[in-house]
Amino acid sequence: MSFWFAVLRQAGRNLRQTWPSQFMTLLTVSLSVLIFAFFFLVYNNMLNVGDKLGDDLRLIVYLEEEPGPEMQAQLKRKILAFDEVDEIRFISKTDAYQRFSEQLGENRDVLDDMPQDFLPASVEVVPLKNLSSLSQVKNFSDYLSKLPGTIKVQYGQDWIERFYYFTRLLSIIVLLSGGLLILTSVFMVSYTIRLTILGRQAELELLKLVGATNNYIRTPFLLEGLLQGLIGSTAGILSLYGLFHWVELKFAGPGILSIFEFTFFHPQTVVTIIAISIVLCAVGSYSSMQKFLRI
C-alpha cells in the first residue's frame, strides 16, 4: 500500500513539474489514435459494403457451344486452376431460354418464333467472398476469356473493380496510419519521459544513492505512460465517435450514405485499440527508463 502511495506521490510531482509537455504528448497520442481509427473505421465499413457487393458478384462465361459432360469437367478444372471459387454453375441453352422467358413474363410470346437454342450456353462462376479473390476479378475474367470455346465474359460493373482498388488503397492507408500511431505514441512518450528524466536527473541520481529500488524510480514513469495511453486513446476514440455521430445526423435520410449502412466499431475493437495504445505508451516510457537505469 505504501508502495502505491509513494508511486502516486512521485507521479504527482512529475506531473506538476512537466505538465505542458505531458499535455502535448497526450494531444499527439489522441490525434494519432484519431487518425488511425478514422481510416480503420472507413476501411471496416468499406469491407462491409464489399461484402454486400460481393453477394451479387458473379462472372458469366458465354460459350461457343453446349459443353458435354467431359467438356464441363475440363472447364471446371481450368477454372479451379486459377482460384478456388464458391460455385460453378452450367447453364445450357435451354436453361438460358427458360430463364429469359421467365424474365419476360407476360411478354414471353415474342420468343415464340425463336428457336429454343438461340441463346448461348454459359458457365456462372461465383467467386469466393473475400477481398483478395474479389479484387482480382478483372484478372479472373481475363483468364476465363482465354479459355478455349468462350465467346466473352461478363461481370458486374466496372466500378466494382474500382471499388476494390479503393479498398486496397485504404488498407494501405490504414497500415500507414497504424505505423504512425506506433511511432508517435512510442517516441513521443519516450521523449517526454526522457525530458522529465533530464529535468530531474539530480533527484533520480540521489534516489539511487539513498537506496530507492528500480521499481520505486520506474513505476511512476510507467504509470505516466499507461495513463497517457489510456487517456490519449480514449480521447481519440471519443472524438471519432463524436465525428461519426455528427456525420450520421448531417447525412441522415436519403443520400449516398444511406445506401450503405455505416456502423461504428464493435466495443471489442474499441477496447483493443485502447489496450494497444496503452501497451505502446508503456513500452515508450519503459524504454526511456531502462536507458536511464542502466547508466
Added chain:
Amino acid sequence: MTGHGENGTMIEMIKVTKTYPPDVKALSDVSLSITTGEMFFLIGMSGAGKTTLLKLLCNMETPSNGLIEVAGKDIHRVKGRHLARLRQKIGVAYQDFKLLTDRTVAENVAISMEVSYKKPQLIKKRVKDLLEQLALSDKHNTVTGELSRGEQQRVALARAVANSPTLILVDEPTGNLDAGTTEKVMQLLTKCNNSGATVVIATHDHSIYRNTHHRIMELRYGKLHLVREGMVS
C-alpha cells in the same frame, strides 16, 4: 544487516587501491576494519583521499583493486534490489551535500525515509524531531537553495541519519559551522552511535576529534596511518 552482532565487523577493506584516470592515485593499499557500533574518525588534509574512501564504501566509486565488504557483503558485487536495500541502511552526508535545491528542507530530509516506504506520519515526526536537534526548525518549509552552506550541511546530515541507518558516513560535517552548531552536530552523531549505528567521520577539523576517545586514523598521500587507538570498545 543480519549476522552482525555487537562485535561483528561492519566494514572490511583489504588492500584497496583507487586510481582515478588518467593517473591520480587517491588511495593505495588501504586496509581497514571497523567494528559494528564503532565511531571512527578519518582525518587528513585536503586531497588525502578521505572522500574517495567514503565513496568506495557507499558504492559511488569502484575500487581499482582490493576487496571492500560492508555488513559482510562485497558491496561492489551487490546489484539491483539488494544494493538498494543495502544503501537504505547506509546514511551518507556528502561533502557536496547533494540536496535538491528546489525542494524544501523537510522534503529533502524525508527522501531517505520515503524510499524505504516509511509511513507519512512517522516521516513527519522524525523530520520535525531532527530539524529541532540541528536548530533548523524555522527552516522546515524553506527551499534548500536559499539556505546558507552551514544550514545546507545540517540538512544533508539530517537526511543521512533520518532513516536510522546502521552505517553512517559523514564527510566534513562541520566545515561551515560555528562552534555551537558543531557541538549540536556531534551530539546528534553520538546519539546515533549510542543507539547502535556505526559512524565514520571524515574530517580535517581537529576541534571535533581533539577530545575524543574513539579511534582516529589519518590518510596521508593515499596511505592510512593509525593516530590513536580507541579507548572504549
